[in-house]
Amino acid sequence: MMTRNNIRFLVFLVVVGVSVWHVNHSVTKHLAGILVSTDAIASTAAPRDIVDSNLDVVSDLLNKGLKEEEISPLALESYYGNFYLAEVDNGGFAQFVFNSGWDRNVVRYVRRGLLDIDARQNLALFDEVVEKVAALDPKKLETFLSVQTFGKDEIRDSLNGDDSKFFALQNAENLTKLNSTWLRRQPSLTALSPDALRSEIRNRVAAIPDKDVRAAAAWEGTPSYVKLIASLCAASGQKLDRITAGDPMLRYDGKKIVKLSDAELKQKGTKEHDIVWFFLTDKGLHMMGENNGRAAMFDSKSGAKVAEIAVP
CATH class of the missing domain: 1.20.1420 (A middle domain of Talin 1)
Structure with a gap:
């Protein structure tokens, strides 16, 4: 991957x-x-x-x-x-x-x-x-x-x-x-x-x-998905370790993470906000997906939703 x-x-x-x-x-x-x-x-x-x-x-x-x-x-x-x-x-x-x-x-x-x-x-x-x-x-x-x-x-x-x-x-x-x-x-x-x-x-x-200038410049140039993951970790009281993978075959449908078939992926295409990202926190491996102005954090093993925020 x-x-x-x-x-x-x-x-x-x-x-x-x-x-x-x-x-x-x-x-x-x-x-x-x-x-x-x-x-x-x-x-x-x-x-x-x-x-x-x-x-x-x-x-x-x-x-x-x-x-x-x-x-x-x-x-x-x-x-x-x-x-x-x-x-x-x-x-x-x-x-x-x-x-x-x-x-x-x-x-x-x-x-x-x-x-x-x-x-x-x-x-x-x-x-x-x-x-x-x-x-x-x-x-x-x-x-x-x-x-x-x-x-x-x-x-x-x-x-x-x-x-x-x-x-x-x-x-x-x-x-x-x-x-x-x-x-x-x-x-x-x-x-x-x-x-x-x-x-x-x-x-x-x-x-x-x-x-302070450096920190502001770094945050300004940070990809939006990184900012969302950081915000979700803060909202859930977890400490972010690192982002490990992005999988365009996975999508957040507003309720849960679903996997697309090759045909569905070809039909839908992929934009950055479509990609589901995997990341590690002090509580283990998690996923983040965006849908309709919302970003949600899921436990990778159970699939349970951990936190959800509005996309700025």
Whole structure:
């Protein structure tokens, strides 16, 4: 299934790279540092704990308005390397291409990360995928990146043709283990207690001179479905983790979520507000659909309606 995974990544691509500004010393002095929790450092038996800790810190910094150029490039290598692994694991190379928007900075961080953690075979395979994408007709690639693809699709199927190679490589070059080992070797790695880590993140955010402007710009550029999901989570008292998938085969008919047949989908077509979105909260997997000026949130397992709001 094609997804738009990770709300943090989606929203802040709107802001990242819009303009380069001169940050003050309290931000730049931390630029080269990787921050993780002391609990993650102590957890030597679970390689992904330190990877997840770096992921959480970077995600939090991006969520709170820092730009990529204000975050350790080494932390970003680990962050996007983990993003790459999660996307290919979940939906193949095509999902990574789609969810990354084939953003050149993301591709650059992934490639540099694979090189730095010494995942040479994974890097060679990644370069093959990069060559495949480069060989695509630009207009076809643009269409692929802008439209959710379900069923048969030439580009998606071509990109996913190397998925089996990727999964086979994880035995010889496990990306999570290599990422973890590499993070622990970095001289700039700093481990802080949970309280100290939260304090450090607050300090970095407080040092942003135009954080209110950035937050407003990020929210203004946020897709309407993301805003609706955020509002539904607030209305139901749940904490949004991330948006995981959009399925145009599903529709909200005003009462429940229904699935269309291929013939019905072809007849009705698909507009953005028709798509049913899946998202994770602290209470599990949910769905959101729009119909006739209303947006509703459903529990994915039971199908029960959790909340409903008017579409602004």
